[in-house]
Amino acid sequence: MSLAHRNDADRRRQEAKRARGRTFVAITFVPVVLALALVATLFADVITDTVSWQIVEPAYTTESWSFTEGFAFFSTWENVVEKELVARGEDPAVVLDDPEERRKFRLRNRVELLWQLDGAPLRYVVTSSRDDTVADYGFFEGLRQLDAIRAEAGEGQEVRLNPWLDAAFLTKNASRTPVMAGLGNALIGTLWVIGLVIVFSLPIGVGAAIYLEEYAPDNAVTRFIELNIRNLAGVPSVVYGILGLYAFVRVFEFGPTVLSAALTLSLLILPVVIIAAREAIKAVPPSLRQASYGLGATKWQTVSQVVLPNAITGITTGMILAVARAIGETAPLLLVGAAAFIPRAPEGPLSTYTVVPIQIYSWVAENDVEFAHVASAGILVLLAVLLVLYGAAFYLRRRFERSW
């Protein structure tokens, strides 16, 4: 039979078929474009929100120093504060050498990299909690009305472009004053919680996966367990919060501590870890197991020396994705008692704590418009952490994927 169209009617039918195909592709393409546009908008919004124009009336008439003048490895703070105090005509040794004075100064002042319109871009400035923010303009609004804003700034006031997200933001602690607020304790809290989550969920999750995949008999009980694990992966996280509140905070009396939070989040991600680990174990080719058994290996030798080493990449990838989920969880931790404001960083599993998403949540709930910038800076940090984790998972998958 010839491949050419036999007649015109035949050709029209062919073309109509192709047109239908193109329409279908176009319809499926629309949501993809929409989704990409939304993600781009979200990022643009969050990023521009972390920068604002401010008219500030400094409590002290401050000097500023260029990046090369101010920056020093591990001691930028000391370096800039010393220059500032000299400029104020004070003796820097009084503040810097006395631990108590130093602590007080640190609570009230912050070394920031700011864009002062009068000076060069990005100069170090010592800001104070007593600095008075006269007005705050969003990034684009400020750009549009820059001249008006400059005219508005009166005597003793200056216009600054404040990038809320800078190095100091990562170390400063929660504060009632927006410029003094940072993620410090929340980051340490997240590290503690997530560290413990990994300690709890990795061995339990991988152990359960090994049992279900390699040892469990194929019977009704096993199938019931498998079904439940799949269902648990879809349970809303706030339900785990209620469970955690009852079990860990009340019954085990761990209270609103890092330990309760870590246990709750471990329960939350365990189904995901188990499913990912099982998939990774299942992906180890049977030929390798056979090779191992053929050499006289026992079941456990085969699992520990052949199956696990070859599943470890998949398990790690799954674990990273699960941890990324745990890092962003807010609802269950609100229930098990993460604090919005804690004066000091957690020191152990039984400390009170806060975590990054809770901290962001509390900033968003503040009235002060400046806290919106702080919240945006926090969101950006959270997104960056998640991006790094997803990137690591992607890299692992690409780098170590093997074809047998």
Add this chain to the structure above:
Amino acid sequence: MSQTVPEDHVTVRSDPVDANDAVVAIEDLSLWYGDFQALRDVSLTVPKNQVTALIGASGCGKSTLLRSVNRMNDLVPGVTVQGKIHYEGADLYDPVVDPVEVRRRIGMVFQKPNPFPKSVYENVAFGPRLHGFKGDMDAHVETSLKRAALWEEVQDKLQQSGLGLSGGQQQRLCIARAMATEPDVILMDEPTSALDPIATDRIEELIHEIKQDFTVIIVTHNMQQAGRVSDRTAFMHLGVLIEEGPTERIFTNPQHEMTERYISGRFG
């Protein structure tokens, strides 16, 4: 085509193996996968330091028979076995026998080369390590690779991945790995079906050489190969051992009509 085998078929045996030469003696072995009977009363004596080839059409049970000898079939769910396999005075299917120990003494090489994704060295050392080998591992690895005629090619890349070798080299690595646990018998399940003719040649040469130290049972689809490498040949059909005897006799003067038809390529 597939031709049914009569219920009362008696295996045709020419020049039977002397019981004193036997390493493995299969006696009335029947095997079921669930309800499906894959082997029917197979009896076969395998002589020491010789190569025994199992031939037959796909699905005739030759691989199943091979895997029964080192109890690899135990790993398949739903397998039932009846009959005996005598090895060193014991029945391999006696409940007191540990299948793990059986597999150490009766090694296996698979259809597709399956080196571990580890270095060449670690592949060979894997078995000895499992069994608590004490001694000079470097020397042991070297000896095993030399016996598999692979040493010359890999001595400079012992620490590189076994997966980086060519298909034929990988299969010889698998043979070296099997030999490293010092087995008495090596089972080979179509060891050259995934290899090119030159690599196949080298494996066949190797099989010739290693039979001085090991007893080899090989399953093959390739009749010429059976003719080239084996001392004795057993022809199976639909789970039944139709005929067995010295390879030359089977190929030049088969006694059973089915064997004759298979050998001459008229079915299978």
